[in-house]
Amino acid sequence: MTPDKDINDTINSLCCGLKPVKPMRPCWRSLLWIVIAISYTSAMVMMIGFRPQLLDRVLNQYFIFEIGLALMTGFTATLATFWLTLPDSSRYNLFLGVPGTLFSVHVFWMLDRFMMEGMGATPKVWLTNCWMDTALIAGVPAAAVIFLVRKGASVRPCLLAFNALLAVASFGWVGIRFTCPYDSVGKAYLINYLPFMASGLVIGFSAKRLFKW
Amino acid sequence: MNDNQGKQWQELAVKAQAGDSEAYRELLTGLVPLLRRILVKGLARPSDADDIVQEVLLSVHKALNTYSPERPFMPWLMAIVNFRRADYLRQHYAMRKNVTVPVESIELADDVTDTAHAAEYRDVENALGTLPLKQREVFEMMKLKGFTAQEVSNQTGMSVSAVKVSVHRTMAKLKEKLGV
Numbered sequence: 401m402t403p404d405k406d407i408n409d410t411i412n413s414l415c416c417g418l419k420p421v422k423p424m425r426p427c428w429r430s431l432l433w434i435v436i437a438i439s440y441t442s443a444m445v446m447m448i449g450f451r452p453q454l455l456d457r458v459l460n461q462y463f464i465f466e467i468g469l470a471l472m473t474g475f476t477a478t479l480a481t482f483w484l485t486l487p488d489s490s491r492y493n494l495f496l497g498v499p500g501t502l503f504s505v506h507v508f509w510m511l512d513r514f515m516m517e518g519m520g521a522t523p524k525v526w527l528t529n530c531w532m533d534t535a536l537i538a539g540v541p542a543a544a545v546i547f548l549v550r551k552g553a554s555v556r557p558c559l560l561a562f563n564a565l566l567a568v569a570s571f572g573w574v575g576i577r578f579t580c581p582y583d584s585v586g587k588a589y590l591i592n593y594l595p596f597m598a599s600g601l602v603i604g605f606s607a608k609r610l611f612k613w
Numbered sequence: 614m615n616d617n618q619g620k621q622w623q624e625l626a627v628k629a630q631a632g633d634s635e636a637y638r639e640l641l642t643g644l645v646p647l648l649r650r651i652l653v654k655g656l657a658r659p660s661d662a663d664d665i666v667q668e669v670l671l672s673v674h675k676a677l678n679t680y681s682p683e684r685p686f687m688p689w690l691m692a693i694v695n696f697r698r699a700d701y702l703r704q705h706y707a708m709r710k711n712v713t714v715p716v717e718s719i720e721l722a723d724d725v726t727d728t729a730h731a732a733e734y735r736d737v738e739n740a741l742g743t744l745p746l747k748q749r750e751v752f753e754m755m756k757l758k759g760f761t762a763q764e765v766s767n768q769t770g771m772s773v774s775a776v777k778v779s780v781h782r783t784m785a786k787l788k789e790k791l792g793v
């Protein structure tokens with residue numbers, strides 16, 4: 401079969417199977433996912449129960465800064481994730497650096513606290529360290545983002561996976577800070593971030609397969 | 614490609630999103646020459662371009678819902694083209710296709726000979742030399758150079774069946790002359 405005939409056959413079969421499609425709106429999808437993530441996380445936090453002395457913590461400036469930074473990272477990473485589902489996402493390149501920058505600020509903040517305060521208390525029994533809460537809080541938003549993103553056609557699957565993970569981790573981490581009664585660097589950052597880091601590694605390696613189209 | 618062409622494709626893509634298969638056919642057919650032109654530049658083997666063109670057409674189909682009607686069409690298309698080309702080349706290098714050569718493209722130098730059968734080769738060459746030029750050319754293309762009947766037909770302007778008949782007759786003549 402000649403190449404021209406092959407291509408004509410392909411065009412014929414594509415035209416025969418054409419169905420109307422609705423153009424994707426990444427902003428609407430971002431909003432939808434944020435609504436899902438916030439309502440689900442709030443419901444889970446209420447179900448698990450608030451941490452003791454929450455009011456004291458909420459008034460603490462460090463706590464407010466950390467939660468604010470995590471929320472900003474979450475919102476911007478969500479937008480970046482859904483913009484990256486478009487093939488021509490390069491027009492948002494300027495914005496795509498924002499979530500990573502906010503995350504870097506978070507990492508520097510953690511290092512700074514680590515230098516000043518040290519590691520702090522770490523759990524004796526690792527399995528009881530709020531990890532079940534993490535799985536409960538982050539599970540559904542993670543599944544939702546994968547479902548919504550797979551409707552798109554990303555040409556940068558690894559960057560997309562990184563931003564999706566950052567979005568899920570940020571909202572999940574905010575939820576955990578309201579239920580898990582520890583604020584030391586060792587607990588609040590290193591150990592509570594561990595499940596997200598581990599899933600990040602897995603998703604990072606399988607991103608191309610996961611978001612193949 | 615000019616601005617008008619881009620605008621026209623943008624309109625066709627919007628119609629295709631609405632389910633207009635004729636507009637879609639016009640769009641895809643119009644894209645093929647442009648895609649070939651773009652792709653053939655960066656490839657060692659121009660024949661690979663057609664494979665990538667097909668991949669791009671399939672990707673355009675799958676990603677049609679990601680095209681925003683208010684945005685220009687070309688950046689969207691080019692992002693897909695670059696992605697598919699990179700994908701193709703990654704596979705190409707992973708399978709080490711760049712260091713292997715298809716057997717039909719190997720050209721041996723004229724001075725490479727097999728001395729053990731030199732006399733038989735000379736007999737065959739002499740027998741071929743007695744054939745009419747056109748008949749000899751068709752025979753050499755199909756039996757020595759490995760072209761298909763269709764390819765010989767394309768190059769010589771003869772019909773496919775005429776090519777096959779000519780080769781068949783030549784074979785019979787050679788057998789008779791060589792006494793095989």
